[in-house]
Amino acid sequence: MSARNTLALKARSRWGAMLEAPDQVPALFALARERGLPLRILGGGSNVVLSADFAGITAVVATTGRVVIKQTEDHVLVEAAAGETWHDFVVWTVEQGFGGIENLAGIPGTVGAAPVQNIGAYGAEVADVFESLVAFDTVDKVLKTFTAADCAFAYRDSVFKREAGRYVVLSLRLRLPRPWKPNLRFAGLAELAEQPALDPRTVMDRVLYLRGSKLPDWRVTPNAGSFFQNPIVSLNEAAPVLAAFPAAPNFPQADGRTKLSAGWLIEQSGLKGFSMGRAGISERHALVVVNLGEADAGDIAALAARVKATVKARFGIVLHEEPVFL
Known part of the structure; x- marks a missing residue:
C-alpha cells in the first residue's frame, strides 16, 4: 500500500480490492461480514495515515464518470463518480466553461472524499456548491441520498467524518452558480479583480500557482x-x-x-x-x-x-x- 498513500508510508494489507462499479460496494461488505474480515475503504490516499500492517481487506474506490445533469439560467448541475480524481474534476468543470469550484483546484484526493472532509481552500468549501450525494450505508445496508442538511457540514467536518466508517460515498452532485462570480476574498486572489474579462480558468491558474509556491508537492516530498x-x-x-x-x-x-x-x-x-x-x-x-x-x-x-x-x-x-x- 506504500504507493497508495500520498505520505508514501510503509504499509501492507493482507487483501485488496478495486471497486470499479457502485454495486460492488455492498457486495464487498457482505463478503467481509461473511468471512469475518475487517474492511477499510481508500480513495486517493491523500488524507490518511495507513497502519503498517492491516489484517483485512483494503478496497480502493476506482469508479469513474462525470456528467452535466442539467443547465438552467441560474445554475449548472454536475455529477461525478466517487473514484474520480478531485483536481481532474475541477479542471473538467472549468474546461466546460463552468465556475464554482476553481478555488479548490490542486487539492489531492478523490471526489468521494471531498464531502467527507468538506474540503476547502482559498475562501471556498465543497459545502458552498453542494447539491446531493449517494452513499452506501454499511449499517442499514442500503443506498441513501444526502442533501446538504443531511450532511451537517462544518469546518473540515461532516456527518460522514463524525460517523467514520458507516458511509461509503458513491457519487457527488454539485450546483455551480450562474452567472459566475469569482471568489477573490483570499489573500493572493484579490488583485485579480482588476483584470478585465476574468474567468474561472484565470482564478484556477492563480490558485494552483499559490498552492505550488507554499506547499510541497506530495509526489516529490511525500x-x-x-x-x-x-x-x-x-x-x-x-x-x-x-x-x-x-x-x-x-x-x-x-x-x-x-x-x-x-x-x-x-x-x-x-x-x-x-x-x-x-x-x-x-x-x-x-x-x-x-x-x-x-x-x-x-x-x-x-x-x-x-x-x-x-x-x-x-x-x-x-x-x-x-x-x-x-
Missing part, C-alpha cells in the same frame, strides 16, 4: 497536505495568545468563537522544519508533515503527538489532526 486543523476556540481560550501576540492571525466566527492559525502556532513553537526520526515538519509550511524516508504510521503518530504537546505547552491550545488513521 505528505498529506495540511496535517492539523486550524483550531476554533472560545474568546477566553484565544485571549492569552492574542494578548501576547496581537498580530497573531485570527478569524472571528459567526458563533462568537475565533479561528486561530495552526500553522502560525506550530511555527511560533519553533517546530517549522523540525524532524523526529523518519518524519518531520516541512521547512516550507509548518502545517505539513512530511515523510523523510521509510516512515510508517508510528513515526507520523509520534511526531504529531510531539507537535500537539509542544503547542499545548506553549499556547494552551489543543490541535487536532486532519488525516484519518486507518
Whole structure:
C-alpha cells in the first residue's frame, strides 16, 4: 500500500480490492461480514495515515464518470463518480466553461472524499456548491441520498467524518452558480479583480500557482497536505495568545468563537522544519508533515503527538489532526 498513500508510508494489507462499479460496494461488505474480515475503504490516499500492517481487506474506490445533469439560467448541475480524481474534476468543470469550484483546484484526493472532509481552500468549501450525494450505508445496508442538511457540514467536518466508517460515498452532485462570480476574498486572489474579462480558468491558474509556491508537492516530498486543523476556540481560550501576540492571525466566527492559525502556532513553537526520526515538519509550511524516508504510521503518530504537546505547552491550545488513521 506504500504507493497508495500520498505520505508514501510503509504499509501492507493482507487483501485488496478495486471497486470499479457502485454495486460492488455492498457486495464487498457482505463478503467481509461473511468471512469475518475487517474492511477499510481508500480513495486517493491523500488524507490518511495507513497502519503498517492491516489484517483485512483494503478496497480502493476506482469508479469513474462525470456528467452535466442539467443547465438552467441560474445554475449548472454536475455529477461525478466517487473514484474520480478531485483536481481532474475541477479542471473538467472549468474546461466546460463552468465556475464554482476553481478555488479548490490542486487539492489531492478523490471526489468521494471531498464531502467527507468538506474540503476547502482559498475562501471556498465543497459545502458552498453542494447539491446531493449517494452513499452506501454499511449499517442499514442500503443506498441513501444526502442533501446538504443531511450532511451537517462544518469546518473540515461532516456527518460522514463524525460517523467514520458507516458511509461509503458513491457519487457527488454539485450546483455551480450562474452567472459566475469569482471568489477573490483570499489573500493572493484579490488583485485579480482588476483584470478585465476574468474567468474561472484565470482564478484556477492563480490558485494552483499559490498552492505550488507554499506547499510541497506530495509526489516529490511525500505528505498529506495540511496535517492539523486550524483550531476554533472560545474568546477566553484565544485571549492569552492574542494578548501576547496581537498580530497573531485570527478569524472571528459567526458563533462568537475565533479561528486561530495552526500553522502560525506550530511555527511560533519553533517546530517549522523540525524532524523526529523518519518524519518531520516541512521547512516550507509548518502545517505539513512530511515523510523523510521509510516512515510508517508510528513515526507520523509520534511526531504529531510531539507537535500537539509542544503547542499545548506553549499556547494552551489543543490541535487536532486532519488525516484519518486507518
